[in-house]
Amino acid sequence: MTQPATPLPPKLRRALELVYALEGVASARIWQWGDRIALGVRAGRAAAPAELLRRVEDAVAALQEPGEVWDFGLLDDDIAPDVTPDELV
Numbered sequence: 001m002t003q004p005a006t007p008l009p010p011k012l013r014r015a016l017e018l019v020y021a022l023e024g025v026a027s028a029r030i031w032q033w034g035d036r037i038a039l040g041v042r043a044g045r046a047a048a049p050a051e052l053l054r055r056v057e058d059a060v061a062a063l064q065e066p067g068e069v070w071d072f073g074l075l076d077d078d079i080a081p082d083v084t085p086d087e088l089v
Contacts, residue, residue: 008030015039015063018060018063019039019041019059022052024043024044024055025042025044025056026043026047027042028040028042028075029075035069036068036070037071038070039060039072040074
């Protein structure tokens with residue numbers, strides 16, 4: 001029997017909501033360890049990856065707190081399943 005996933009902290013949940021609202025985001029994942037947060041996105045077919053990453057960074061800029069380190073990157077197709085917008089509700 002599998003255990004239910006641990007709910008995301010509100011800030012990480014909000015970051016994913018903002019990212020999924022962007023045109024061109026096919027999927028997203030977020031991780032946190034200590035004061036570091038990593039956010040990865042998979043671009044849709046029509047999205048330019050570099051431009052999409054810039055928009056993702058801009059979208060979550062207001063969530064970043066002093067002393068936190070945020071890293072952004074593109075996801076490979078071989079990575080584990082993503083958090084989908086349906087799982088955020």
